[in-house]
Amino acid sequence: MNLNIPSPLDKVFIPQLSRDIYIKRDDLIHEVISGNKWRKLKYFIEAFNSSNSNGIVSIGGAYSNHLHALSYACYLLNIPCKLYIYGAQISDDNMMLQDAIKWNSQVELISRSLKNELINQFWQNDGFFFIPEGGEGELAEKGVAEMLSEIESFEDSKESLIIIPYGTGTSCKAILKNTSNAHVLTLSPVMNNQILIHDRLKQVPTKFNLSFAGYNEEYYKEIILFKTQTSILLDPIYSAKLMQSFIFNFDNYKMYRDIYFIHTGGLQSWRNYNLRYKLDQIR
Numbered sequence: 001m002n003l004n005i006p007s008p009l010d011k012v013f014i015p016q017l018s019r020d021i022y023i024k025r026d027d028l029i030h031e032v033i034s035g036n037k038w039r040k041l042k043y044f045i046e047a048f049n050s051s052n053s054n055g056i057v058s059i060g061g062a063y064s065n066h067l068h069a070l071s072y073a074c075y076l077l078n079i080p081c082k083l084y085i086y087g088a089q090i091s092d093d094n095m096m097l098q099d100a101i102k103w104n105s106q107v108e109l110i111s112r113s114l115k116n117e118l119i120n121q122f123w124q125n126d127g128f129f130f131i132p133e134g135g136e137g138e139l140a141e142k143g144v145a146e147m148l149s150e151i152e153s154f155e156d157s158k159e160s161l162i163i164i165p166y167g168t169g170t171s172c173k174a175i176l177k178n179t180s181n182a183h184v185l186t187l188s189p190v191m192n193n194q195i196l197i198h199d200r201l202k203q204v205p206t207k208f209n210l211s212f213a214g215y216n217e218e219y220y221k222e223i224i225l226f227k228t229q230t231s232i233l234l235d236p237i238y239s240a241k242l243m244q245s246f247i248f249n250f251d252n253y254k255m256y257r258d259i260y261f262i263h264t265g266g267l268q269s270w271r272n273y274n275l276r277y278k279l280d281q282i283r
C-alpha cells in the first residue's frame with residue numbers, strides 16, 4: 001500500500017482570521033484510505049494479521065467513511081471482508097456500497113434494530129476479526145497518536161490548540177491521552193450529541209444548524225470559498241462544519257499561539273452529497 005506518511009503539514013493563511021494556521025493534511029495519506037481512517041485501521045489490521053481469524057468484519061451506516069476505507073484496505077491486502085450496513089438499500093445510488101461490492105467485500109444490509117444483537121455476536125467471534133463501528137477503540141487511538149508525533153513543531157502547551165472533528169470521539173481521545181496541556185476543539189456533526197467530558201476538550205458552537213449530512217446554500221458557498229482561498233477541500237459532513245464554526249467563533253480562540261487543524265479526510269462522501277443536493281461535482 002502506498003501511503004503518504006508522514007502526511008504534510010501546511011501553513012495556511014486564512015483571510016477571515018488574518019493569520020496562519022497549520023493544517024495537517026491526513027487527507028493526502030492515500031486516495032481512498034485517507035484522513036483518520038488509515039490512522040484508525042493500522043493497528044487493527046496488524047492485530048488481525050497476528051490472529052488466526054479468517055477475515056475482518058465491521059458494521060456501520062449507509063455512507064460510512066470507515067467501511068469504505070476498510071473495504072479498500074482489505075481488497076489491497078487480500079483480506080476477506082464482511083460489512084454489515086444499516087440504513088441502506090441495494091437499490092440506492094450509494095457509491096460507498098457500490099465500491100465495497102466492487103472491492104469484493106461481502107455486504108449484508110441489516111435493519112438498525114439488529115445492530116446491537118449483531119455486535120454482541122461479533123465480539124463472541126465467528127472466526128472473523130471484529131472492528132467496531134467507526135473503527136473505534138484503543139488500537140485506533142494508538143494510530144491517531146502517531147499523527148500527533150509527526151508534527152515536529154507541536155508544543156504540548158496550553159498555547160496550542162488542536163482542532164479535530166468528533167464522530168466516535170476516538171481521535172479526540174487519542175489526542176487528549178497523548179498530551180498534557182494542549183487544548184482540543186471539536187464539533188460533532190450530530191446535533192445535540194453528548195461528547196466526551198474533559199477539561200481540555202471544548203466543542204465550538206455550530207455556525208449552521210445542519211443535520212448530519214445537511215445542506216444549505218451559505219454553507220456550501222463557504223466550502224467553495226475556503227477551497228478557493230486555500231486550495232484545500234474539506235469534507236461536507238465533518239471538517240467543513242468544524243472549520244466554518246471555528247472561523248465564525250474565532251474571537252474565542254484567537255489567544256492560541258499555534259493552531260493545528262487536522263484534516264480527517266472523508267472526501268468520498270462528496271459523491272453522494274453532490275448527488276443528493278444536485279450540486280456540481282467539486283470532487
Ligand SMILES: Cc1ncc(COP(=O)(O)O)c(C=O)c1O
Pocket residue numbers: 035036065066134165166167168169170171172235238239264265266267
Ligand atoms: C471524515 C471523518 N472525520 C472525522 C471523523 C471522526 O473521527 P472519530 O470517530 O475518531 O471521532 C470521522 C468518523 O468517525 C470521519 O469519517
